[in-house]
Amino acid sequence: MEKFIVVEKVKKIYHGPEGGVQALRQIDLTVDEGEFVAIMGPSGSGKSTLLSIIGAMNPPSEGRLLVDEIDIYGLRQEKLADFRHEYLGFVFQELQLIPYLTAIENVLLPLAISNNISSKEKWQLAQEVLEKIGLGDKARRLPSQLSGGEQERVAIARAIVSDPPILLADEPTGSLDSKTGEEIMKLFQILNQEEQRTIIMVTHNREAAQFAQRVILIRDGEIIGEERLKT
Amino acid sequence: MRLSHISLSNLKRRKGKTLFLALGLLIGIATVVTLLSITQAMKEDINKKLDEFGANIVIVPKSDNLSLSYGGVTISSVSSEVKELSEEDAAKIRTIKNKENINIVAPKLLGAVDAEGKRALLVGVLFPDELKLKKWWEWKGKKPSNSNDLILGSEAAKKLRKKISEKLRINGEEFRVVAVLKETGSQEDGLIFADLKETQKLLGKPGSISLIEVAAWCYSCPIEEIVRQTSQVLPQAKVSAVKQVVQSKMYTLEMFSQFSIVLSLVVLFIGSLIVLTTMMSSVNERTREIGIFRAIGYRKSHIMKIILLEALVVSLASGLLGYLLGTSTAKLLAPKVAGLSVAIGWNPLLVIGAVGLAILIGLLGSLYPAWRASHLDPAQALRFI
Numbered sequence: 001m002e003k004f005i006v007v008e009k010v011k012k013i014y015h016g017p018e019g020g021v022q023a024l025r026q027i028d029l030t031v032d033e034g035e036f037v038a039i040m041g042p043s044g045s046g047k048s049t050l051l052s053i054i055g056a057m058n059p060p061s062e063g064r065l066l067v068d069e070i071d072i073y074g075l076r077q078e079k080l081a082d083f084r085h086e087y088l089g090f091v092f093q094e095l096q097l098i099p100y101l102t103a104i105e106n107v108l109l110p111l112a113i114s115n116n117i118s119s120k121e122k123w124q125l126a127q128e129v130l131e132k133i134g135l136g137d138k139a140r141r142l143p144s145q146l147s148g149g150e151q152e153r154v155a156i157a158r159a160i161v162s163d164p165p166i167l168l169a170d171e172p173t174g175s176l177d178s179k180t181g182e183e184i185m186k187l188f189q190i191l192n193q194e195e196q197r198t199i200i201m202v203t204h205n206r207e208a209a210q211f212a213q214r215v216i217l218i219r220d221g222e223i224i225g226e227e228r229l230k231t
Numbered sequence: 232m233r234l235s236h237i238s239l240s241n242l243k244r245r246k247g248k249t250l251f252l253a254l255g256l257l258i259g260i261a262t263v264v265t266l267l268s269i270t271q272a273m274k275e276d277i278n279k280k281l282d283e284f285g286a287n288i289v290i291v292p293k294s295d296n297l298s299l300s301y302g303g304v305t306i307s308s309v310s311s312e313v314k315e316l317s318e319e320d321a322a323k324i325r326t327i328k329n330k331e332n333i334n335i336v337a338p339k340l341l342g343a344v345d346a347e348g349k350r351a352l353l354v355g356v357l358f359p360d361e362l363k364l365k366k367w368w369e370w371k372g373k374k375p376s377n378s379n380d381l382i383l384g385s386e387a388a389k390k391l392r393k394k395i396s397e398k399l400r401i402n403g404e405e406f407r408v409v410a411v412l413k414e415t416g417s418q419e420d421g422l423i424f425a426d427l428k429e430t431q432k433l434l435g436k437p438g439s440i441s442l443i444e445v446a447a448w449c450y451s452c453p454i455e456e457i458v459r460q461t462s463q464v465l466p467q468a469k470v471s472a473v474k475q476v477v478q479s480k481m482y483t484l485e486m487f488s489q490f491s492i493v494l495s496l497v498v499l500f501i502g503s504l505i506v507l508t509t510m511m512s513s514v515n516e517r518t519r520e521i522g523i524f525r526a527i528g529y530r531k532s533h534i535m536k537i538i539l540l541e542a543l544v545v546s547l548a549s550g551l552l553g554y555l556l557g558t559s560t561a562k563l564l565a566p567k568v569a570g571l572s573v574a575i576g577w578n579p580l581l582v583i584g585a586v587g588l589a590i591l592i593g594l595l596g597s598l599y600p601a602w603r604a605s606h607l608d609p610a611q612a613l614r615f616i
């Protein structure tokens with residue numbers, strides 16, 4: 001489907017103790033289904049803000065977000081949560097695993113609120129996904145017993161376990177060395193090309209951005225350029 | 232995997248916090264259980280002692296010019312002058328507001344009779360009630376079972392020269408002595424006790440009662456209150472309280488039970504504060520975690536459920552343990568400190584109460600933290616590490 005995600009005239013002002021901060025001035029952005037888009041820009045330019053708005057977690061001050069032709073911020077609170085559950089998988093930079101749950105339990109989290117599959121199927125599915133990302137043998141470990149790259153993989157497994165069409169990532173390679181970062185990016189590429197997931201990724205890293213099909217450049221809350229890459 | 236799995240894992244892997252939370256509730260519940268058990272045992276203790284002391288209220292007909300004393304010499308002249316009480320009056324006693332506090336009602340009819348040529352005082356009683364009231368009675372022989380069975384006071388037996396199972400003619404009717412009381416040192420030694428109905432027939436006063444002895448107890452209200460209520464239903468009678476040692480015991484119990492209530496409330500209040508602060512700090516520590524749950528698509532209600540489930544599990548365990556600890560403490564303390572002879576047992580009703588109370592406090596103390604957690608802004612929660 002064309003125009004899967006539409007960010008329409010979005011502005012965001014944060015009201016803090018020192019007055020308002022204009023994090024996003026005016027953003028218009030369209031992402032097609034199955035696209036892999038990277039967002040780049042200097043620190044404080046509003047990348048994370050934009051991603052959280054697309055992630056249905058942060059209502060814009062002005063403008064609309066349409067996903068699959070649904071006006072997301074027109075939804076009621078609980079429907080917003082349901083939308084995230086159904087459409088989105090999140091991957092962050094670090095500290096995104098629940099520390100007291102094992103790797104496989106972390107992967108199971110999105111399934112814990114699904115009633116349509118049995119407990120046995122849930123565990124099987126989680127194990128399969130962990131194996132797919134190469135962590136089948138470390139399923140019973142706690143996050144503290146995993147390396148940074150392994151933790152990132154578990155987070156990716158969790159993001160895709162309930163098979164959402166969209167993957168949102170905020171600096172997924174930020175805390176990893178370049179070799180591990182590259183492995184993670186290859187995994188993203190597979191998820192995009194073989195499974196047709198739409199991916200929007202915020203990154204500081206030029207090399208990581210090369211795995212995307214399109215790079216959006218953002219500065220001071222505005223899109224200042226766009227770059228199409230061939231992969 | 233279900234949400235309960237998340238709650239349980241958190242409790243299991245953060246033992247320190249869980250233990251602290253449980254301890255706060257446990258101590259509260261144990262204190263309440265201990266105090267309740269001891270108060271209950273004190274009540275039973277008094278109940279027992281009261282039985283030993285017999286009646287504490289005596290009801291006689293109202294009279295301007297005659298006094299009727301228990302076995303007094305004036306009895307013989309009573310008959311025509313004083314309006315006697317009736318059996319219906321005895322029944323009315325059990326209709327007063329504090330009727331649960333009425334333990335035993337023992338009506339009796341007194342009359343002077345001729346016992347094989349000797350003048351004697353016959354007391355018609357309801358044997359089952361009378362024997363319950365006079366726990367201190369010791370006798371030779373067996374309990375009366377027939378309507379013509381008699382119990383003789385030791386003095387009466389001596390004067391009438393009667394032994395157990397011998398016959399005795401009273402006003403021409405034949406009775407049988409089934410028991411003789413040991414000397415009590417009271418007026419009772421000289422009396423003949425017979426069945427109430429037979430006595431009424433013998434004296435020609437069917438349905439009549441000369442006096443009613445009542446054993447009542449009420450640890451939280453003065454005996455005067457029961458006397459007043461009884462007077463209201465029996466306006467034609469004179470109701471008086473017999474002062475007893477038990478009353479000072481009742482006063483002690485009343486004080487102790489008030490002290491228990493206050494102490495329980497304080498301890499429970501502290502317990503709920505501990506729950507509140509522990510849960511609150513736990514929620515604050517878990518801000519990022521909650522942000523992740525929300526990003527995954529957990530609804531506010533899911534977050535509430537996770538946190539309240541944790542509180543529920545801890546409360547349940549604390550309630551059970553608190554009951555065990557509280558009862559054990561009471562068992563240990565009751566004989567030593569309170570000098571109680573009543574055994575404190577395992578009370579199933581108290582288990583339910585203790586667990587119920589623990590859950591109530593646990594959930595009440597967690598409600599606000601859970602609400603706060605579920606209302607965290609997910610974007611904010613994920614921003615700060």
Ligand SMILES: Nc1ncnc2c1ncn2[C@@H]1O[C@H](COP(=O)(O)OP(=O)(O)OP(=O)(O)O)[C@@H](O)[C@H]1O
Pocket residue numbers: 014015016021022023041042043044045046047048049050611614
């Ligand atoms: N909750 C908030 N309250 C107030 N100001 C905020 C809030 N979130 C972001 N900002 C401000 O909005 C601007 C954009 O922040 P944002 O986190 O989107 O930047 P970013 O591009 O992701 O930066 P970085 O590369 O450092 O992660 C910044 O000036 C930031 O200080």
Ligand SMILES: [Mg+2]
Pocket residue numbers: 047048049170
């Ligand atoms: Mg950022």
